[in-house]
Structures are given as C-alpha cells and as structure tokens.
Amino acid sequence: MGAIMFGNGLSGIATNLLKVLFMLIFPTDSNLPSSAKTNLDIQFKVGLIYFISCAIFMLGSGFLFDVLNKNEYYVFQKKQSLKDKPISLPEGSEIPDSNGVSPMLEKRIE
Numbered sequence: 001m002g003a004i005m006f007g008n009g010l011s012g013i014a015t016n017l018l019k020v021l022f023m024l025i026f027p028t029d030s031n032l033p034s035s036a037k038t039n040l041d042i043q044f045k046v047g048l049i050y051f052i053s054c055a056i057f058m059l060g061s062g063f064l065f066d067v068l069n070k071n072e073y074y075v076f077q078k079k080q081s082l083k084d085k086p087i088s089l090p091e092g093s094e095i096p097d098s099n100g101v102s103p104m105l106e107k108r109i110e
Contacts, residue, residue, distance in 0.1 A: 018053070022050065023046075026042045026045060026046050028042050028043070
C-alpha cells in the first residue's frame with residue numbers, strides 16, 4: 001500500500017514540475033487582447049508535447065516491463081519470494097471444501 005501511495009505522490013509532483021517547466025519554456029501573455037490566438041497556439045503546443053511525452057513514457061514502461069519479465073535474475077528472485085512467502089487468509093475467512101462452499105456460508109444458510 002505504501003508503494004502505491006508513494007507512486008501517486010511522485011507522479012503528482014512530476015506532472016506539476018513538468019507543467020512548471022512548460023510554462024517557463026512557453027510563456028503566455030494574457031494581458032494583451034491581441035495575443036489570444038498566440039496563447040491558444042502555445043497552449044496547444046504545450047498540450048501536444050505533454051501528451052507525446054506521456055505516451056513515450058507509457059510505451060517505455062511497457063517495454064521495460066516486458067524486458068524485466070524476461071530477465072533470468074528477476075524471474076528467479078520472483079519465484080524465490082513467492083516460494084518463501086506463507087499464504088495467509090484474511091481474518092475470519094476459511095478455506096472452502098471440495099464443493100467450493102465455505103463453512104461460514106453453511107452456518108449462515110442453516
């Protein structure tokens with residue numbers, strides 16, 4: 001759960017830093033009424049660059065995920081971690097019988 005929260009926070013910080021970077025690279029002048037079309041052009045370029053950079057990041061992540069899953073060391077360590085990890089059920093749950101019926105469910109039905 002901590003990794004998920006860390007990833008969400010890191011992605012929020014990264015996207016805002018990218019936004020600030022684009023605002024510094026492509027400044028807009030909202031004080032002049034004649035520059036409205038220019039501002040729209042700049043905003044379109046920033047949006048397009050932002051979208052393309054996100055698409056490249058997603059494609060790169062997918063490619064690296066595939067490379068990681070083919071890495072012998074990673075596959076070995078993943079199997080080792082799953083083998084050594086005991087399987088635990090949530091508190092209060094029971095293993096179903098051969099028919100797939102949980103003993104707790106049978107108690108509720110009776």
